[in-house]
Amino acid sequence: MAGAAYVVFDGDNDKWAYAYMNGWKANKYIDFTYENAHDLDTMTGRAQDEQYVKSNLRARMKKSTAVVVLVGEKTKNLYKYVRWELELALELGLPIIAANLNEKNRQDDDRCPAIIRDKGCVVHIPYKLAALKHAMSYWPGEFSRMSAADKNGGARHYSEFDKI
Structure with a gap:
């Protein structure tokens, strides 16, 4: 993926999925690379x-070319940061990849x-290495070529991941 990906997730329940993504990235035997927007800078002790x-998160997202949201069991109920981050992504016009931790495509x-929900700027994928790699490689470009009407259309997915 060209550019940085900003990952949104439930830090209390879904941090494992974020750790897996970073583990795949670090593993020299797995073909999965991305620039993590959260690595672009560090927060100080004032992070409370x-x-x-x-x-700080706004600055990171402004440097990003896509947003990946890890959709877990409780993600929809988180407003303090998750909803705020998604509002910001929409405000900045960034393509969003919703990776379902229950692997729904x-x-x-x-x-x-x-x-x-029901936004054309979002592609929904299963939380699988192949699906993440594909979406992170192709969705930002596909999104940038979409018309305004298409971006306001309904939810999207990749049918090739229906069987995995």
């Missing part, structure tokens, strides 16, 4: 201050945050 954290209405 919400205004400081959001300012469609929008999961029971888990998908309402703010990105």
Whole structure:
């Protein structure tokens, strides 16, 4: 993927999935690379201050070319950061990849945050290495070529991942 990917996730319950992504990236035997927007800078000890954290996260997202949201069981209920990050992604016009941790290859209405539900700027994929690699490689370019009407259309997915 050209450019940085900003990963949004439930830090209390889904950090394992984020760690897997970074593990795949670090493993020389796995063909999975991406520039992690969270590695672009570090937060100081002031990271407990919400205004400081959001300012830092905003700067990271502005340097990103796509947003990956790891959609877990409780993701849709998180407003302090997850919803704020998704609002910011929409505001910045970034393509969004919703990776379903239950491996569903469609929008999961029971888990998908309402703010990105039925949005044309979102591609929904199963949380699988091949699907993540494909979406991170192709969705930003596909999104940039879409018309405004298409970007406002319904949820998207890749049918080639229906069987995995």
